[in-house]
Amino acid sequence: MDDLTTSTSQSFFIPNNSVVGDYILQEVIGYGGMSVVYRAYHNQLRRTVALKIINKQLQSFQKLAAEARTMAQLDHPNIVRIYDIGTTPYFYFAMEFIKGTTLHEWLRRNNNYSIENLAPILLQLATALEFIHSKNIIHQDIKPSNVLITPNNQLKVMDFGISRVAPRMVPTQKSEFTPVGTPKYMAPEQISGSASYKTDIYGFGATLYEVVCGKPPFQGRSYNVMVDVLTKEPITPSVLNPQVSPEIEAICLKCLQKVPANRYASVKQLIRDIKNAQAHQPILAKKYTKWQASKKFFKRHIVAITSMIAVVFMLLCFCVYLFWQKNRIELYANNIHDLKKEVDLVRDATTQTLKRAFEEYSTLQQSDTFLQPLRKLLLKIPQSDKKYPVIYGMCFGLNSGKYALKKSLQLLQQKIEKDPDDMELFITRGNIYLHNNMVDKAIADFDYVLQKKPQSITAYLNKANALTRKLEYDKAKQLYDKLLKMEPTYAKGYYNRGRWFSIQKKLKEAIKDYKLTTMYNPAYAPAYNNLGYAYMRTRQLDKAVENYTKAISLDKKNWQSLFNRAIVYMQLGNYEKATVDLEAAHAEKPKQSQIHCYLGMVYFNQGTLSKAKKYLQLALENAELPRHLRQRAEKILRHIRNK
CATH class of the missing domain: 1.25.40.10 (Tetratricopeptide repeat domain)
Structure with missing residues (x-):
């Protein structure tokens, strides 16, 4: 599925070992619709960097410079650092090169969904977001692929290509803008054309959901995903992965609330909940009982089932209606076209x-x-x-x-x-x-x-x-x-x-x-x-x-x-x-012959010979009974008759 910021553009590539500024390109480590990221080497400083090169035909230097300035403000151990920026022969900037793995891969290797295992990583991500917000910046694209874990378990947030300056008056104040981001991780208000600090809290929740469930809250084509984000509730995480702890599930679902006011008031409040969960103290987020989770799961699936039945029933009703009303069609000539459209729908x-x-x-x-x-x-x-x-x-x-x-x-x-x-x-x-x-x-x-x-x-x-x-x-x-x-x-x-x-x-x-x-x-x-x-x-x-x-x-x-x-x-x-x-x-x-045969054998082993005889005879009457089972059934029946 395409990122909304890149769906109409094409990536471009430069051969390895090419020289860009003071950097030698070594290999492609990532790409999007408007840029390619290379592992590169600075000869004079003898330093390996991640070099992001922008397609001139698609992106202006002002946009690149804006992203670079944003990252330059963010000097934090959990945020990728920027080293350099240049314009010749391409628009580019050099960033800290991270040897790491994605959040999802990290958890897959650990295979531990407890709050004790997840809390240190979640706190690093939340702390990074709190710092970003303190600089009046909204990231707008928090997702697993933008979060890396280094070998020493240090988390790094990257890619500020669509981040924006937040209003300075009220932390939750919204402002209108053209929707950008990745639909699977976008908050409802982001799709509707606005954003606030709570948009990143939703992204945190969507990222956490994919980490523990193995897939994002909603999947499919971009348009369908955006409709689901606006209208549907995600499957409760413990339904997809019973190993998820109640605290993690509660925190995740509170972050994913559709109404921003129902999410955490700030990242600081989210951090407090994670720490309380880690210490087994009461948390603000509501834990789901098994009964509530079951109701939610049943409700989600019953809609699909009843919808299908309702659609078929409507189809039958329309057809019956048309059949019995065929003699009165002339009276409703003006409505035929609309009725046909309804039947087609x-x-x-x-x-x-x-x-x-x-x-x-x-x-x-x-x-x-x-x-x-x-x-x-x-x-x-x-x-x-x-x-x-x-x-x-x-x-x-x-x-x-x-x-x-x-x-x-x-x-x-x-x-x-x-x-x-x-x-x-x-x-x-x-x-x-x-x-x-x-x-x-x-x-x-x-x-x-x-x-x-x-x-x-x-x-x-x-x-x-x-x-x-x-x-x-x-x-x-x-x-x-x-x-x-x-x-x-x-x-x-x-x-x-x-x-x-x-x-x-x-x-x-x-x-x-x-x-x-x-x-x-x-x-x-x-x-x-x-x-x-x-x-x-x-x-x-x-x-x-x-x-x-x-x-x-x-x-x-x-x-x-x-x-x-x-x-x-x-x-x-x-x-x-x-x-x-x-x-x-x-x-x-x-009517399954093998079931009859094994029922006969198990009753025989328990000494219930009448039932054993009944089921073995049923098994032998079926021509599809495998040969080896037929031989065993006949042998047991002979033994029963001899008794």
Whole structure:
């Protein structure tokens, strides 16, 4: 996602070893839309610096000088120092070179989300902000990439390119300006066109949120993010990462309040709260109880669910209304155009809601239970396939019979011919091909998307999955590695590469990738299930039980995790717990032959022979029961009959 200050410009580069002023350029260490930052060396002073060079075509020297003057005022141990400024042959200024890592990487290495571990770093950042504000300056772009940690755990704030002088009268006084910054970390008032010291407090909160949750409060395209910042509440941090302490969560959410008056009155007050939390003293910020966090999480998701149901219901109402009112159309001729626009809006909203639901919960597109009501609704609407081709394709493209599959693909083809630049259509069709084992056609669609949009992480992931299905394992592995290099925090990438390692029986590597999946998406149940299976295969049974339990806590109807945990309990000799899990799995999958077989075995081991006989017979009636389980079931039944 682009920074609003750079979205319309292009970066430029100068070859390494070039001379700029008294500096020799060594390598690029960062860049934006209007500048490039190099590691450079001053021969006479024998000092390594970070040299920021401004594109003359895009930025005036006055702007560069303003940033340099701002930084020159800020002599503080937690703020990057400026050494020099020049104009020939480029506009540039030299800054302190920091050998360090980002906040997020630092915490990932420490893997400690306690207040005792975080407080020293947070206090350094807050102290730097307090000093900046004391100079009547608003930074306006506090974010993880502008905060570095040195090897000796000293924090440094940098990049004052969009900072501005604050009003001197009242610390919270606002002033109008053109919105600049990075949307993911911008405060609501910043998006609306104003800023105050409390804008930086919001940036502090957004940075802290990403550090402990692995992602910013809101994600997506710039416009969508700004809408979410203005209208939605972020997911409570402890929902995404249960290791987050209540004090850190409370401080983070107070900083992220949409109304500036509800945030900390000043950075000094924020510092006092952090110190009180560190000393286990009462804090000003309100701590969230588990009940409050659960309510907030449920409220966030229920909106999405009810919105989708409401949109579908509205669509049905509009269609029924049009059907029954067809004889009175002439009386409402002046309203037809507006009514059609409303129906189009409902259709588009339904399409986007389904797409987002399928992206967030990929199993929904394979769930007959979820899709059946939508399919019935579409079949009741006259010519629904022509009116809503994309919705029709998504609902009937998977698990719905050859005729519906053929029709779905025809509709998507028609839509693609009308709008060949919509890459989501190709990805949708590719997924339908892949699910129906038309792997080569799926790969062709994903390749087309990558040709038009080379940075499409989704296309890389889907193509890698298709190559794995095609048994071209080496090519699939290369794509998984590539997309994770492009997006190092992409949870689904680690999850699918973990599955690849499992197929290759490289279980240690699979375990590492599944762990990374749960770190970047702590609420992703399939990753815990697969991690449990990998531990079970490596005979680490306690860890297997722990991860299956986590998967079940996230998805109470996860029959596969219940079934696998039962097998582990049987290996541990705990047949009572195994019975409870197998009965719960059976309630979700009453026709699954392997569940019948294991229920028969566990009841046999407990001496309940009537139930054992019943379930073993059910298992043997199913032709899909694997051969080795069939042999075991027959052997146990013979033993029961002999008794």
